[in-house]
Amino acid sequence: MRVGVYPGSFDPVTNGHIDIISRAARIVDKLIVAVALNAGKNPLFQLAERTAMVTEDVKLLADKGASIEIMSFNGLLIDFADQVGASVIIRGLRAVSDFEYEFQMAAMNARLNPKAETAFLMASDRNHFISSRFVKEIGALGGDISHFVSPNVAAKLRARFSDAGE
Numbered sequence: 001m002r003v004g005v006y007p008g009s010f011d012p013v014t015n016g017h018i019d020i021i022s023r024a025a026r027i028v029d030k031l032i033v034a035v036a037l038n039a040g041k042n043p044l045f046q047l048a049e050r051t052a053m054v055t056e057d058v059k060l061l062a063d064k065g066a067s068i069e070i071m072s073f074n075g076l077l078i079d080f081a082d083q084v085g086a087s088v089i090i091r092g093l094r095a096v097s098d099f100e101y102e103f104q105m106a107a108m109n110a111r112l113n114p115k116a117e118t119a120f121l122m123a124s125d126r127n128h129f130i131s132s133r134f135v136k137e138i139g140a141l142g143g144d145i146s147h148f149v150s151p152n153v154a155a156k157l158r159a160r161f162s163d164a165g166e
């Protein structure tokens with residue numbers, strides 16, 4: 001059975017992530033969406049909140065393909081991939097600007113654990129411009145984020161920013 005890991009910060013999960021999840025689930029037997037603690041990135045949402053948002057969005061996927069499990073992890077991705085028996089690490093690629101970072105990460109991970117292969121899925125044209133960072137910025141400034149995230153995530157973002165404004 002081919003197990004794939006789709007890791008990320010998911011701060012918060014966007015429609016772009018969900019698109020990659022649904023497509024990745026069609027090319028592996030089991031997909032583990034791995035939500036990284038990544039405390040160094042100073043996330044807007046706690047690990048448990050980010051994991052819950054991914055879980056809620058994945059529940060809404062009509063065509064799941066393979067079985068999808070949502071987990072969180074702290075530590076090295078390749079150690080996590082080993083623990084869950086994953087042979088492939090899936091990442092989404094949007095613009096050329098993603099390439100250098102992704103290339104470096106894939107190469108570092110390959111050196112650390114050559115058994116886990118990184119595979120890239122190109123973001124769909126509808127989603128290639130969506131990033132969690134801009135979604136947060138637009139949300140913080142009161143813009144409409146409904147095209148980029150699910151209604152659940154949009155509500156969580158609005159609540160977070162209205163709390164911050166109080």
Ligand code: PNS
Nearest residue numbers: 007008009010036075076077105108109
């Ligand atoms: O969504 P992101 O923030 O681009 O995801 C980055 C992530 C979580 C995949 C990356 O930071 C990661 O793998 N973190 C775990 C720690 C690790 O293994 N670091 C070494 C990477 S070469």
